[in-house]
Amino acid sequence: MILMAFSRRFPAILLASAISAFPATAQDGGEPAPTAQADASDTDREIFRPVFFERFAPQTALEMVERVPGFQIDGQSSARGLGQGGANVLLNGTRFAAKSVGIEDALQRIPASDVIRIELVDGATLDIPGLSGQVVNVVYSASAGSGQFRWSPVFRTRGADPVLLDGEISWAGQVGRVDYTLSLSNRSARRGNDGPERLLDAAGNLVELRQEESRYESERPRLSGTIARQFDAGQTLNLNGAVELYLFEATEERIGTLASRDFVEREDEINYELGGDYAFDVVGGRLKLIGLHRFEASDFLTDVATAFVAPRPREAFRQDLFIDETETIARGEFAWNAGESDWQVSLEGALNSLETGNVVEVLAPTGIFVPLPSAPDTTVEEQRAEAALTWGRRLAGDVSVQATLASEYSRLSQSGANGLTRSFLRPKGEISAAWRASDTLDVRARIAREVGQLDFFDFVASTDLGSGNQQAGNPNLVPQQSWEFDLSATKGLGPWGSLTLRSVYVTREGRVTQVPIGATGEAPGNVDGANSFFVKATGTILFAPLGWEGAQLEIDTYYRTTSIPDPLTGLRRPFSNDVPWQIDADLRHDVPGTDWAWGGGLFANQRLYGVRLNQISLDENAGVNASLFVENKDVAGLRIRASVSNLLDLNENYRRTVYVNRRDGPVAFTEERFRTYGTIFTLDISGTFG
Numbered sequence: 001m002i003l004m005a006f007s008r009r010f011p012a013i014l015l016a017s018a019i020s021a022f023p024a025t026a027q028d029g030g031e032p033a034p035t036a037q038a039d040a041s042d043t044d045r046e047i048f049r050p051v052f053f054e055r056f057a058p059q060t061a062l063e064m065v066e067r068v069p070g071f072q073i074d075g076q077s078s079a080r081g082l083g084q085g086g087a088n089v090l091l092n093g094t095r096f097a098a099k100s101v102g103i104e105d106a107l108q109r110i111p112a113s114d115v116i117r118i119e120l121v122d123g124a125t126l127d128i129p130g131l132s133g134q135v136v137n138v139v140y141s142a143s144a145g146s147g148q149f150r151w152s153p154v155f156r157t158r159g160a161d162p163v164l165l166d167g168e169i170s171w172a173g174q175v176g177r178v179d180y181t182l183s184l185s186n187r188s189a190r191r192g193n194d195g196p197e198r199l200l201d202a203a204g205n206l207v208e209l210r211q212e213e214s215r216y217e218s219e220r221p222r223l224s225g226t227i228a229r230q231f232d233a234g235q236t237l238n239l240n241g242a243v244e245l246y247l248f249e250a251t252e253e254r255i256g257t258l259a260s261r262d263f264v265e266r267e268d269e270i271n272y273e274l275g276g277d278y279a280f281d282v283v284g285g286r287l288k289l290i291g292l293h294r295f296e297a298s299d300f301l302t303d304v305a306t307a308f309v310a311p312r313p314r315e316a317f318r319q320d321l322f323i324d325e326t327e328t329i330a331r332g333e334f335a336w337n338a339g340e341s342d343w344q345v346s347l348e349g350a351l352n353s354l355e356t357g358n359v360v361e362v363l364a365p366t367g368i369f370v371p372l373p374s375a376p377d378t379t380v381e382e383q384r385a386e387a388a389l390t391w392g393r394r395l396a397g398d399v400s401v402q403a404t405l406a407s408e409y410s411r412l413s414q415s416g417a418n419g420l421t422r423s424f425l426r427p428k429g430e431i432s433a434a435w436r437a438s439d440t441l442d443v444r445a446r447i448a449r450e451v452g453q454l455d456f457f458d459f460v461a462s463t464d465l466g467s468g469n470q471q472a473g474n475p476n477l478v479p480q481q482s483w484e485f486d487l488s489a490t491k492g493l494g495p496w497g498s499l500t501l502r503s504v505y506v507t508r509e510g511r512v513t514q515v516p517i518g519a520t521g522e523a524p525g526n527v528d529g530a531n532s533f534f535v536k537a538t539g540t541i542l543f544a545p546l547g548w549e550g551a552q553l554e555i556d557t558y559y560r561t562t563s564i565p566d567p568l569t570g571l572r573r574p575f576s577n578d579v580p581w582q583i584d585a586d587l588r589h590d591v592p593g594t595d596w597a598w599g600g601g602l603f604a605n606q607r608l609y610g611v612r613l614n615q616i617s618l619d620e621n622a623g624v625n626a627s628l629f630v631e632n633k634d635v636a637g638l639r640i641r642a643s644v645s646n647l648l649d650l651n652e653n654y655r656r657t658v659y660v661n662r663r664d665g666p667v668a669f670t671e672e673r674f675r676t677y678g679t680i681f682t683l684d685i686s687g688t689f690g
Helices: 002-021 051-056 061-065 105-106
Strands: 045-046 089-091 115-122 134-139 145-151 155-158 167-175 178-200 206-230 235-257 259-282 285-308 316-339 341-363 370-371 378-394 399-414 420-439 441-451 461-463 469-471 483-494 498-508 511-517 521-527 530-542 551-563 581-590 596-606 615-622 626-637 638-645 651-659 667-676 680-689
Touching: 051 061, 051 115, 089 105, 089 378, 105 178, 155 178, 155 551, 206 441, 341 461, 399 483, 469 521
Parallel strands: 089 134
Antiparallel strands: 045 115, 115 134, 145 167, 145 680, 155 680, 167 178, 178 206, 178 667, 206 235, 235 259, 259 285, 285 316, 316 341, 341 370, 341 378, 378 399, 399 420, 420 441, 441 483, 461 469, 483 498, 498 530, 511 521, 530 551, 551 581, 581 596, 596 626, 615 651, 626 638, 638 680, 651 667
């Protein structure tokens, strides 16, 4: 077993050795591309000043962060509470206390002209628990007032109407000692596809040939803002808020040789979020109080109608589903220094709830819809408290270490059918280390005991009218617990750029997957013995040393293996719907001495089968998504970018095999779907004002 484990990890070890051996010097000749210089007074941080980004002509802080060599933003919006590190981007040294308002949104509202510098630092050297790996700190100072705007229409050759209302306008300014931002945005989407579907019997014979056409339309208007205030005595206050609508409609029309079907699903949602923090010095340390409240109300309406060619009554179903979600978090952090050590103690309390109700109606022979028996409205609630102690310091040489010891208490309760109340006490924590092995090589290691976040929808029974799948609720679910072992290295390649290799092994207790309920039913349940291992490589390769000034290649690729005992057969299999590998490469060339840039990208991955107790399904994009773009950074003061994607006519294919009872038994039928969606053209027009 040890030999097998080593053989699986040998490619990662070999690649790490290759990174450390990569030459950090360039060939002589030619003007080198701009490189970041670390301040001599702080070798832990790599400093990128505005001059580094001049050739990209950025308009916002987001565009600058996206150009930091080898760095990728990780928003962490789904992390449990606020005490697990959060996003890997800091604003003036502090975390952004929000979840539904992403760090990308916050960066988008900061004008590039306000950015003083961007610091790239290892999270283990900071006094912020849970932050590890590469972290960016955006240091900026608000100006008297400036604005940004963006309009991004999208056109497809087939499958969807044009997107004409996608854009954002924002303003950032200062009134006295108060910095503020205000933004009005809309994320608009139009998607669609069409093609044939075949229905096959157990022997693979054609039963029905169908022609299908699907359309998906959504609008997501949002009003958001932030306020920041610094006081004379060193106190800081940060507030943020957002209110958003989400309007979605999906339609599918099927014309078959045996029947025709119309499917319509609509969602009307409103959500808001308020967050903030207040920090001040007290009794030899600094106390920070953080709060967040989020609410989301959604109403779903689904209609399915089937008309048969043979003499048979028309069938129709209607479902009305409402969902209310609430999350409230209060957190306090007290940090102090003792000699060469940094300490922090924190307390966090959270209240999460989900309330849902569902009515399904069937078309009666009289022509009116009649309600079917349904479960009563259900409320799922979690009360959670967490206490943590964090210690960090620099050890001998260029090694920094951070350790966190924490404990979590949670109380889960569910009303309605199969209501149940349970309490849990779980230890967790982590230890991370950062080693600056040389001026061009940083190595990071992390071991963590983590408690996962439950999906409250898994507690509630549900019906999917589109696929015909039903799922029982499971009031006995518990949060997943895991051990995570993380090792990464970043190699600075001098004028060639930067390359990062990361490997992660995770062993999981209580992973949530579909488990048998009774003779034919199923529900989400906890399964022990799951594990995963993946290797990821990201980097920025500059071509200036080869004489190609202004050109760079961004790469992001990974390979992952997963394993879990199948609850039905007992045999080990990959995670359901897993993506074992992915390749994403983007080339950009900023033509020296001009305002022009051009480039392209390639994206490909593999998706594995989704596994239920009575069926397996595969939903994948078959092929490679290739794209090209051309950009001018100054068209009467505007930046205009035109791009085209899906140049190789990528398809959306789907295959589902349904079994009579369980998937270890005989096959009932198979569906095969082949759809195309055409070439996509996008125009991005952005600028500044004020």
